Amino acid sequence: MQEELTRAGYHPADANGDGTVDDFERQMYLEFKRKELEDQDAQRDAMRKMTWFALWGMLLYPVTIVIASWLDVDDAAKIIGDIAPTYFVAISALVAAFFGANAYSNSKKDSAPPVPPPAPRPVAAPAPSAPPAVSVPSVKVPPKV
Numbered sequence: 001m002q003e004e005l006t007r008a009g010y011h012p013a014d015a016n017g018d019g020t021v022d023d024f025e026r027q028m029y030l031e032f033k034r035k036e037l038e039d040q041d042a043q044r045d046a047m048r049k050m051t052w053f054a055l056w057g058m059l060l061y062p063v064t065i066v067i068a069s070w071l072d073v074d075d076a077a078k079i080i081g082d083i084a085p086t087y088f089v090a091i092s093a094l095v096a097a098f099f100g101a102n103a104y105s106n107s108k109k110d111s112a113p114p115v116p117p118p119a120p121r122p123v124a125a126p127a128p129s130a131p132p133a134v135s136v137p138s139v140k141v142p143p144k145v
Contacts, residue, residue: 043102050098054091061087 013029
């Protein structure tokens with residue numbers, strides 16, 4: 001998408017639409033890109049943490065049933081065992097919904113239409129450096145006879 005905009009004569013960093021990218025616009029553009037990369041990194045970290053948490057929860061759930069049975073707390077083991085199918089489905093659905101929503105939003109970003117360039121701002125005419133020349137109307141003089 002950025003290549004199409006650049007070929008059309010518009011660069012995303014050109015905030016005021018004057019056709020040139022000055023230092024302030026370049027710094028703004030680089031800061032925006034840096035924050036965008038940080039957000040993507042934080043999102044990947046959150047997905048990774050949630051996935052590990054769900055995985056460990058699913059792996060430790062049967063262990064809690066075994067420990068409850070071993071401690072002769074059979075009622076607790078039965079209750080935990082009865083909840084297990086709901087727990088596994090709920091955790092799986094949560095992880096799937098989160099990953100699916102992220103994939104859907106990323107696909108929408110990729111298929112978004114290109115951003116049209118902003119309308120050019122009117123440019124004030126430069127102040128004249130010298131006063132304009134005064135034109136004198138021509139007077140017709142009758143021919144002498």
